[in-house]
Amino acid sequence: MDTTREYKIGDFAKLVGLTTFTLRYYENEGLIQPHRNRNGRRFYTTQDSRWVGFLLHLKGTGMTMTELKQYVQLRAQGDQTIAQRKALLRQVQTRCRNEIAERKANLTILNHKIDWYDGKLTHEISDDESFADYLKKFNENS
Amino acid sequence: MDTTREYKIGDFAKLVGLTTFTLRYYENEGLIQPHRNRNGRRFYTTQDSRWVGFLLHLKGTGMTMTELKQYVQLRAQGDQTIAQRKALLRQVQTRCRNEIAERKANLTILNHKIDWYDGKLTHEISDDESFADYLKKFNENS
DNA sequence: TTTTGACTTAGAGTTAACTTTAAGTGGTAG
DNA sequence: CTACCACTTAAAGTTAACTCTAAGTCAAAA
Numbered sequence: 001m002d003t004t005r006e007y008k009i010g011d012f013a014k015l016v017g018l019t020t021f022t023l024r025y026y027e028n029e030g031l032i033q034p035h036r037n038r039n040g041r042r043f044y045t046t047q048d049s050r051w052v053g054f055l056l057h058l059k060g061t062g063m064t065m066t067e068l069k070q071y072v073q074l075r076a077q078g079d080q081t082i083a084q085r086k087a088l089l090r091q092v093q094t095r096c097r098n099e100i101a102e103r104k105a106n107l108t109i110l111n112h113k114i115d116w117y118d119g120k121l122t123h124e125i126s127d128d129e130s131f132a133d134y135l136k137k138f139n140e141n142s
Numbered sequence: 143m144d145t146t147r148e149y150k151i152g153d154f155a156k157l158v159g160l161t162t163f164t165l166r167y168y169e170n171e172g173l174i175q176p177h178r179n180r181n182g183r184r185f186y187t188t189q190d191s192r193w194v195g196f197l198l199h200l201k202g203t204g205m206t207m208t209e210l211k212q213y214v215q216l217r218a219q220g221d222q223t224i225a226q227r228k229a230l231l232r233q234v235q236t237r238c239r240n241e242i243a244e245r246k247a248n249l250t251i252l253n254h255k256i257d258w259y260d261g262k263l264t265h266e267i268s269d270d271e272s273f274a275d276y277l278k279k280f281n282e283n284s
Numbered sequence: 285t286t287t288t289g290a291c292t293t294a295g296a297g298t299t300a301a302c303t304t305t306a307a308g309t310g311g312t313a314g
Numbered sequence: 315c316t317a318c319c320a321c322t323t324a325a326a327g328t329t330a331a332c333t334c335t336a337a338g339t340c341a342a343a344a
Binding site for chain 4: 021039
């Protein structure tokens, strides 16, 4: 493993799947702190790509910029903020779980609707059975 | 069951959990077609609330306004568009499944991070074990 | 050496899906 | 009767998270 490589912003952008605009934006917001060479140009390391990777995982859970900034601030204050960071992540975790559950529930309805269309197309469902009626078959538990 | 009730826009809004603004907006976009009384005021029926309920389920899968409008247009053309409607919903279904999967994967990382903080707080994880190292324990498959 | 890429700041533009306002009219419930 | 709710159109405002531009300077790759 090469842990000492340095990337210019353009190359790093490709590496992590962001644009240079976004990288500078994140930097502005305090989420990333690239290094500078003697000419004042940014460079990024493998370490930085790991951090950005983690950031993107957090983003992917629905964590907002505001929350990410809070998180980064806490992180900068060292180990005494671990409990607070954990609390923050727990909040994001709960919300994310709820969103997934809700999304799944909606997807289930969509699945049934598609099945219903299937039935219509293959004439397994009579012409006059409504989707509402059809849905009742899956409602043992409500 | 009372299937003949009529609701004024304000009451209907409460019933379905939207604002009157949003109801008029959806109507404008062609997603809802309320009835009018002799004074030109909108009223909505139980039928309408079922339709809005379904709309909201579709929205909840990540279906966009544009897609919903397409869907409603197809619906208005009758049974000969069932295959097209099914195709549209399938596309939404696939995207929704992918998004859920991605979200779950990100949540898994978040879960591990929280566990890692837990370990730090209870000193089950040594002070110098990095999260990256910790994560490796779960990476049998990558 | 020419083109490509990086640097700066401040600010404008983008996107989706609402959300609200204005400004005036006119039913309706308590 | 009075407060409240509904009606209209057109347009502006909101939010988050980017995304891009301008305008000029400067370094580096082909």
